Amino acid sequence: MRRQRSELFGMAFETLRRNPGRSALTLLGLAIGVGAFIAMVSFGEGARRAVMDQFQALGTHLIRVRGNTRGNQERRPLSDADIVAIERDSSSVSNVIPVARMAFEASHGGEQWWTVVNGTDPEFADLHNWQLSLGGLFNERDLAQRAKVCVLGQTLVRELFGDPELDVLGETVTLGGLLTCRVIGVLGPKGTSTSGNDVDDIILVPVTTFATYFGLPTGYAALEIEPKAPEWVESAKLEAAAVLRRSHGLGPEDADDFQIDSPTEVIKAVDSTATILARLLQGIAAVSLFVGGVGIMNIQLVSVTERTAEIGIRAAIGASPRQILAQFLVEGALLSLLGATFGIILGVGVSVTVAGYMGWERITSVSDVVGSAAFGIAVGLVFGFLPARRAAMLDPIDALRRQ
Amino acid sequence: MSRFVVRTEKLSKVYHEGGAPLPVLIDVDVAIEFGEIVALRGPSGSGKSTLLNILGCLDRPTRGRYWLGGRDVSSLDRTAQAWVRLHYIGFVFQTFHLIAHSTALENVALPLHYAGVPREPAHAQARALLERVGLGERLDHRPNQLSGGQRQRVAVARALACKPRLILADEPTGALDTRTGQEILGLLLELHAEEKLTLVLVTHDPAVAAVAHRQIEIRDGRVVRESRSDAPAA
Numbered sequence: 001m002r003r004q005r006s007e008l009f010g011m012a013f014e015t016l017r018r019n020p021g022r023s024a025l026t027l028l029g030l031a032i033g034v035g036a037f038i039a040m041v042s043f044g045e046g047a048r049r050a051v052m053d054q055f056q057a058l059g060t061h062l063i064r065v066r067g068n069t070r071g072n073q074e075r076r077p078l079s080d081a082d083i084v085a086i087e088r089d090s091s092s093v094s095n096v097i098p099v100a101r102m103a104f105e106a107s108h109g110g111e112q113w114w115t116v117v118n119g120t121d122p123e124f125a126d127l128h129n130w131q132l133s134l135g136g137l138f139n140e141r142d143l144a145q146r147a148k149v150c151v152l153g154q155t156l157v158r159e160l161f162g163d164p165e166l167d168v169l170g171e172t173v174t175l176g177g178l179l180t181c182r183v184i185g186v187l188g189p190k191g192t193s194t195s196g197n198d199v200d201d202i203i204l205v206p207v208t209t210f211a212t213y214f215g216l217p218t219g220y221a222a223l224e225i226e227p228k229a230p231e232w233v234e235s236a237k238l239e240a241a242a243v244l245r246r247s248h249g250l251g252p253e254d255a256d257d258f259q260i261d262s263p264t265e266v267i268k269a270v271d272s273t274a275t276i277l278a279r280l281l282q283g284i285a286a287v288s289l290f291v292g293g294v295g296i297m298n299i300q301l302v303s304v305t306e307r308t309a310e311i312g313i314r315a316a317i318g319a320s321p322r323q324i325l326a327q328f329l330v331e332g333a334l335l336s337l338l339g340a341t342f343g344i345i346l347g348v349g350v351s352v353t354v355a356g357y358m359g360w361e362r363i364t365s366v367s368d369v370v371g372s373a374a375f376g377i378a379v380g381l382v383f384g385f386l387p388a389r390r391a392a393m394l395d396p397i398d399a400l401r402r403q
Numbered sequence: 404m405s406r407f408v409v410r411t412e413k414l415s416k417v418y419h420e421g422g423a424p425l426p427v428l429i430d431v432d433v434a435i436e437f438g439e440i441v442a443l444r445g446p447s448g449s450g451k452s453t454l455l456n457i458l459g460c461l462d463r464p465t466r467g468r469y470w471l472g473g474r475d476v477s478s479l480d481r482t483a484q485a486w487v488r489l490h491y492i493g494f495v496f497q498t499f500h501l502i503a504h505s506t507a508l509e510n511v512a513l514p515l516h517y518a519g520v521p522r523e524p525a526h527a528q529a530r531a532l533l534e535r536v537g538l539g540e541r542l543d544h545r546p547n548q549l550s551g552g553q554r555q556r557v558a559v560a561r562a563l564a565c566k567p568r569l570i571l572a573d574e575p576t577g578a579l580d581t582r583t584g585q586e587i588l589g590l591l592l593e594l595h596a597e598e599k600l601t602l603v604l605v606t607h608d609p610a611v612a613a614v615a616h617r618q619i620e621i622r623d624g625r626v627v628r629e630s631r632s633d634a635p636a637a
Binding site for chain 1: 456459461462481482485486488489490492494496500501502503504513514516517518521522561565
């Protein structure tokens with residue numbers, strides 16, 4: 001039986017080889033279909049990840065803890081003890097940084113500008129995926145020495161120095177008349193946040209410097225917590241909350257004396273939008289695969305009509321309807337198989353090229369390729385069945401008469 | 404076992420063209436013994452081709468019964484008919500009906516393929532058959548590289564591939580010149596003698612009819628005359 005099957009494939013291959021132009025054209029439809037499907041699955045996933053990456057570049061994957069400012073219940077400020085406790089006891093947290101925040105008038109020469117001064121850690125820029133356009137961020141040594149250094153946002157450079165392109169490293173800026181600091185870096189432009197605030201209107205100083213010159217009467221304004229992986233946002237949030245409750249000595253009946261937020265809802269919304277777009281692309285590609293299948297059906301129907309006399313001869317000398325059905329099914333299957341193979345080459349080629357061009361890290365996954373190819377072959381088989389059945393149902397007497 | 408290869412009883416075939424029944428065969432009773440050579444004669448439209456199709460299990464009678472080798476094959480389904488054609492019957496057609504893109508060897512091996520014989524033994528058998536019909540040098544020629552007589556020899560070899568008991572030949576010399584026709588006829592008679600075949604020939608050619616043991620003449624769907632030849636050839 002296996003022997004018979006391999007002979008069937010041999011015969012089918014012979015038939016396709018006899019008419020290479022037509023076979024190639026038949027293949028092409030399905031190859032484009034499978035290729036498009038693979039490419040669209042890859043593009044969809046690549047685009048989705050690119051959107052997520054951009055979204056995370058805004059720092060939205062961070063969990064924020066803010067001190068409770070409501071009611072007259074006793075407030076425990078957010079402190080270094082909290083940071084240590086979270087970093088020690090939360091397994092899904094990779095990093096916690098403090099943010100002290102106060103509004104001051106910044107001045108340089110005759111220019112003044114009201115802005116928000118952030119006292120924080122050197123990891124701030126990493127956590128927010130924020131590149132520096134000039135100089136660098138303060139380091140651990142600046143932190144230890146309470147160095148009088150600062151990093152300016154783009155808006156500050158524009159407002160205090162008049163020209164955002166100016167090299168302002170080494171210049172000094174005075175904050176609220178309390179601290180005069182040396183500019184050691186300039187943050188790259190980030191534009192406007194989703195809520196409409198000017199993100200670039202910011203000055204960073206070491207958190208120790210902030211505490212020394214401005215004080216921390218109500219503790220840190222916020223703690224920013226980075227989960228070990230974006231998927232772990234929720235568990236990191238739950239863990240951090242539990243640790244904070246313990247660290248603040250809250251009993252089971254007490255309400256939280258802090259507020260903790262994660263961007264999960266927003267990320268979910270963005271993710272599902274991107275996924276819908278990816279599905280849409282795949283749907284369009286599925287249509288092209290379907291059209292490829294119709295192409296196989298049409299060419300095979302033409303082939304059956306052309307070979308009516310041959311089918312009549314085969315039937316007359318004793319081929320059973322099943323054997324004739326098998327012959328044409330195998331031809332259809334072989335066409336689909338070859339089409340799917342070329343489709344894989346085409347689809348992976350296009351995906352890799354486009355991913356390289358767009359700077360996406362993503363390359364097509366094996367399961368996507370196998371799935372698309374299997375789908376293509378299935379389509380080819382389904383559409384190959386109708387012509388094969390027509391061939392098997394031919395009346396040998398009629399078929400022989402048509403020479 | 405019956406001594407008849409072919410026996411029919413009140414065999415009728417009626418076509419329905421546009422609602423009106425058109426009888427093509429009416430109560431045909433035919434009996435052909437093993438080893439006989441029978442010529443079916445009659446003008447075109449007499450129904451002899453329809454009779455040949457029914458005898459060859461390519462068609463089914465509307466009424467009546469048909470025993471092939473003692474077995475009732477009047478109402479077999481398409482698959483069973485195909486099995487009977489493959490194992491019991493060899494066809495030789497006027498216009499050869501070879502597969503154009505296949506070689507002589509592949510054409511002869513085709514029935515063996517359908518019978519489930521693997522490639523090598525099938526090709527060995529086909530080679531032997533082609534050598535028997537005198538085409539040992541032409542195994543890899545395609546039909547368009549062969550003369551009419553050679554093509555008919557390939558067709559005869561193919562008809563013999565699955566060792567049939569009954570050869571049905573429809574105007575086997577009709578497309579050949581007289582001399583080549585004689586050669587093919589001679590080949591069929593030789594094979595008849597060697598393989599103990601039963602031969603049913605449809606023919607207009609008196610020379611072909613003359614070699615038959617018996618002639619059956621059909622007109623308007625009925626057997627009108629049967630005559631036994633006094634001096635059958637071979």
